[in-house]
Amino acid sequence: MTSVFFCHNFCYNVLRRVDMNIYNMTREDLEKYFESIGEKKFKGIQVFDWLYKKRASSFEEFTNIKKDVITKLKEDFVINKPRIIKVQHGKDVHKYLFDLKDGEKIEAVLMNHDYGNSLCVSTQVGCNMGCAFCESGRLKKRRNLEVYEMVTQILLIEEIQNIRISHVVLMGIGEPFDNYENIMKFISIINDDYGIMIGARHITVSTSGIVPKIIEFSKEKRQVNLAISLHAPNDEIRSKIMKISKVYSIKELLDAVKDYLKVSNRKVTFDYIMLKGINDSKECALELSKLLKGMNAYVNLIPYNETSHIEFEASDKITIMNFYDVLKKNKINVTVRREFGSEVDAACGQLRSKYEEE
Numbered sequence: 001m002t003s004v005f006f007c008h009n010f011c012y013n014v015l016r017r018v019d020m021n022i023y024n025m026t027r028e029d030l031e032k033y034f035e036s037i038g039e040k041k042f043k044g045i046q047v048f049d050w051l052y053k054k055r056a057s058s059f060e061e062f063t064n065i066k067k068d069v070i071t072k073l074k075e076d077f078v079i080n081k082p083r084i085i086k087v088q089h090g091k092d093v094h095k096y097l098f099d100l101k102d103g104e105k106i107e108a109v110l111m112n113h114d115y116g117n118s119l120c121v122s123t124q125v126g127c128n129m130g131c132a133f134c135e136s137g138r139l140k141k142r143r144n145l146e147v148y149e150m151v152t153q154i155l156l157i158e159e160i161q162n163i164r165i166s167h168v169v170l171m172g173i174g175e176p177f178d179n180y181e182n183i184m185k186f187i188s189i190i191n192d193d194y195g196i197m198i199g200a201r202h203i204t205v206s207t208s209g210i211v212p213k214i215i216e217f218s219k220e221k222r223q224v225n226l227a228i229s230l231h232a233p234n235d236e237i238r239s240k241i242m243k244i245s246k247v248y249s250i251k252e253l254l255d256a257v258k259d260y261l262k263v264s265n266r267k268v269t270f271d272y273i274m275l276k277g278i279n280d281s282k283e284c285a286l287e288l289s290k291l292l293k294g295m296n297a298y299v300n301l302i303p304y305n306e307t308s309h310i311e312f313e314a315s316d317k318i319t320i321m322n323f324y325d326v327l328k329k330n331k332i333n334v335t336v337r338r339e340f341g342s343e344v345d346a347a348c349g350q351l352r353s354k355y356e357e358e
Contacts, residue, residue, distance in 0.1 A: 023148030116166030124174025177213035274315035285326035298333030
């Protein structure tokens with residue numbers, strides 16, 4: 001008889017989905033699965049322990065689970081992972097290129113900080129946001145990543161580097177809120193005490209500003225950090241470099257962020273890539289100061305990583321520091337992101353792009 005169980009408002013028919021990857025499953029999903037086949041739901045915790053604590057790579061390693069249950073798991077799930085096919089190493093930064101089951105490629109970037117190891121993960125193959133300065137946006141969205149394709153970015157890199165990843169940022173290839181359901185399941189798995197155990201306050205979701213999803217995200221009532229890719233102080237500039245600004249104005253975006261702040265009481269980050277002659281003037285800094293005055297937020301100034309495919313240039317260090325000083329004088333919390341990746345293809349999507357051109 002076909003086993004059917006429900007989670008997150010949709011149905012898994014596991015016998016017909018013989019390619020269902022077990023890393024797609026939250027602990028709650030597995031608990032419901034085991035109840036649906038007449039087993040105790042605590043087996044969901046046991047499976048999580050094998051996957052995320054003991055890092056088992058096959059069902060045969062689940063030695064405290066009965067053989068008939070193992071047989072059932074093997075009928076209903078697979079346990080495989082993508083492959084890492086290329087790695088670039090620089091000072092305190094490591095970039096990984098993954099080959100997925102359908103031949104698509106994604107990237108992840110590991111950054112070593114004094115406070116721990118931070119991994120920037122991809123959430124889609126390609127991206128439909130079309131930000132003019134972004135290398136990954138040159139490839140239009142081909143599909144969303146499945147949950148396991150995000151979870152295993154962490155597992156594989158921890159394994160080959162022999163480290164623990166302490167912080168995760170959803171800021172790689174793709175727009176996370178355009179893959180909302182899967183990224184929320186991903187967050188559940190990596191935050192779970194029986195899973196990878198990354199604290200909610202060490203997880204950051206970055207969005208270009210999909211307003212309805214920011215509103216939905218605020219209702220999740222998680223302690224996960226929210227970062228907004230702002231990159232301009234007004235709609236005129238922003239609409240030239242970010243297509244999404246033609247759909248949602250800065251006012252609509254900030255209204256959604258303010259609602260999020262009321263619910264979450266969490267500080268929001270506004271990321272701001274410094275583009276020479278585009279958004280880096282003192283006038284832009286003053287306008288940005290007025291825009292964000294009084295908000296529980298800080299601005300993260302990001303030195304731009306130039307690529308061979310895109311004509312934007314990086315602001316020089318003096319310009320960046322002048323911009324910083326204007327914000328500081330106007331009592332805006334501001335940092336300048338440490339530059340990573342001068343020895344690697346640092347821009348998001350750049351390694352994949354180069355690989356496909358070879």
